[in-house]
Amino acid sequence: MAQALTREAIPEPYRWNLADLFPSPEDWEAERQALLAELPKLEALRGTLHQGPQQVLQVLQFADELDQRVSKLFAYALLARDEDTRVPEAAQRYEQAVALAVAAGRAGAWITPELLSFSDDELRAMLEAEPRLAPFRRAIEQAIRSRPHTRSAEVEELLAASAQMAQATGNAFHFLDNADITYGTVVDEDGSTVEVTKARYRLLLERRDRRVRQAAYEVFNAPYLAHQHTFAALLSGSVQRDAFYAYARRYPSALHAALEPENIPVELYSTLIQAVRDHLPVLYRYFALRKQVLGLDRLRMYDLVVPLVLMPPRRYTYDEAREIVLAALQPLGEDYVQALAEGLAARWVDVYETPGKRSGGYSLGVYGVHPYILLNWGETQRDVFTLAHEVGHAMHSLFSSRTQPHPTAEYTIFVAEVASTVNERLLTAALLERADDPQMRAALLTDSIETFRTTVYRQTMFAEFERWLHEVVERGEGVSADRLCRQYAELVAAYHGPDVEVDAQVAVEWSRIPHFYRAFYVYQYATGLIAATALADAIRAGEPGARERYLTFLSSGSAKDSLDLLRDAGVDLLASETYERAFGVFAQEVTALESALRTLGLLPADGLSSEAH
Known part of the structure; x- marks a missing residue:
């Protein structure tokens, strides 16, 4: 069944049912037209909120009803497009849904500024006077919270107008990284020539032949080394954008601007980094285990994802x-x-x-x-x-x-x-x-450990790098590719410990992380x-x-x-306590992996050698 070539060849139970949203594209279009006719009614309510709590309730309920309808239209269009991205009609419906969402946002853009024309005490009194406003309490509280960072209408208009321009560095990175860069080829384990792509890179790093892993690593990183100064300029420009908007919104820093709108204290960011650094020894222990199983004197970055045990292919329907x-x-x-x-x-x-x-x-x-x-x-x-x-x-x-x-x-x-x-x-x-089979246990444990390593340790390393970079830019200091590489290499060394070698290729890894163009997201x-x-x-x-x-x-x-x-x-x-519990689970999995590998004879009977600890 997995080889079915067309949607029609796949039995109905294995295809989602978009009729639960709209019975047909014609019904979708009828609803879109009906909704377009409603949007001017929302715009016409501008300036009416001071009529009293009941009017505020009426406006918020109407805007929320429109938002629900827009979301349903957008969902149908997105899902139908993703069924087959080649279908022009589906692609057109999706573009119409996007345009509708923009139009709806424009029609209701006046609501929050008009709410903020009330004082905080007036807004809170309104919530008490009209119990039916309860579903909107969070939205009103968030509007109150945003007040210190909401500027005059003229400034807000300028900030909104700058949004598209502000995406320039991110867009340039996207096209350079995804369209303009090519990676070259490597000779695979079977002697065939393989063109390296982003999708194939991870697979090549899982090869048992270390020569293939090293070649893929060097070929993949070569363009980033060659273009590091361009990438440095793009990333610096992106961080300058973050600093500008933080200043414009009257936040102390870009970090505050990213976290405070969701009421996340900046303290959490520091707590995470410190907790991860406090628990680096257990990660070092895992790397020492990996080094010994692979029979290496020292790990390189291209040795970190190769499977420790080989499992026969297992297929799941x-x-x-x-x-x-x-x-x-x-x-x-x-x-x-x-x-x-x-x-x-x-x-x-x-x-x-x-x-x-x-x-x-x-x-x-x-x-x-x-x-x-x-x-x-x-x-x-x-x-x-x-x-x-x-x-x-x-x-x-x-x-x-x-x-x-x-x-x-x-x-x-x-x-x-x-x-x-x-x-x-x-x-x-x-x-x-x-899993009674130690080989299966070792494979499952390795996958789980790798998920924790790459999601907790690696993303926190990224987060620490982001914090450093924003602080440097906000102090008015310049950032060059050399400085970025030095700082990143120091972090890689700290997070990976004595058994992993830091080289020029990993030092430039910062240049290919797309999430750095979305400030303080990865943590x-x-x-x-x-x-x-x-x-x-x-x-x-x-x-x-x-x-x-x-x-x-x-x-x-x-x-x-x-x-x-x-x-x-x-x-x-x-x-x-939360961090201790999570890292305790991680440590238990490393210990269980040691035990499984020892049972398989891949480690000495007494576990790791003394120098590995």
Whole structure:
């Protein structure tokens, strides 16, 4: 079935059902036209908020109703386009949906500024006087919070007009990195010549032949070394943009500007970096283990992802994977598992790859309907984990939309990866419980450790580099490629320890990280996995109330600030206990991996050699 060539050849249960959104494209178009006719009515309400709380309620309810309708139209257009990106009609519908979303945003752009024409006390009194404003309390509170950083109408207009220009450095990076750079070729293990691409690079680093790994590493990094000064200028320009907007919005720094709108204290950023640095020794221990298993005197960066054990290919049908995932998620309780099973049977998921279909996977929640999940099933264990990951997002959307009114149903980016990675942790634990074969255990543990390494340690290293770079620019100091390379190399050395060699290629890695053009974003990957690891550990341990608190978190959308939602669930990202628990799980997995490798005879009977520790 995975080889089906057309959508029509795939049985209906394995294709999502867009009729749950709109019965046909004609119905979609009729709703789009109806909505276009409604937008002037919202614009016509400008200047009416001072008529009183009931008028504020009427405006906010009308704007929210339009937003729901726009979201549903956009969801249909996006999903239909991604079924087959070659279909012109679907592509046109998507562009129409984008234009509609822009038009709707423009029609309601006056609402927040007009709300801020009230004093804070007047807004709070309004909330008390009109109980039906309760669903909009969060939006009004966030408007109050933004007041110190909202400028005059003239300045706001200029800042809005600068937005497209401000994307220039990011756009230039995107085209240089994805369109203009080519990587050359390497000779693979079988003697064939392979052109190196971004997609193939990771696969080449998994080759057993170290010569191939080294060649791929050097070929891949060569263009970044050659263009490092251009990349330095682009990244410096992007950070200058961040500093400018922070200044314009009257924030003390770009870091404050990135975190404070979501009420995330800057202290959290420092807490994360310090906690990760405090737990570097266990990562060093893993690298020492890897070095010994691979029989190397010292690791190079191209030795960090090659599998420690080889597993025979294991294929999973989608139906098998669905049952594995449902079984692994049993600790979340019958309500969760039953709702998920019903959803998967109700055609939430578009399973198989077909010509023109968008690659990768994602989940899209649609308020008042249900979530949709896009997959491209490849029958690998990685696909099983992708399914677990995406249904985590889907169930977060489902539970929140069932419980929350529309204005607070959507969860924030800060907590977005928690539910998905809780599911991955539960799946890993379930597979390990079933795995009697030490080879399978070693492979599962290595995958889990690598996920933690690359998501927590690596992303925190990126976060520390971002903080340093913004501080340098905000002090008015210049940044050159040489300075960027020196600082990045120092961080790589600190985060990887004595068994990993730092070279010129990794020193220029900063130049190819696209997330650096979205200021202070990557730290959320690390905090998300730390929170998820601690939550999953408590749920699996059967701690009293752990599951119930977590399900409440899934049902809360954005009803509270993100940190408060996580605290209610049982993890405080400002407290050392959360980090100790997450890193404790990581240390246990490194110990379990040592044991499995020792059983396989890949380590001495007494574990690592003394110098490896």
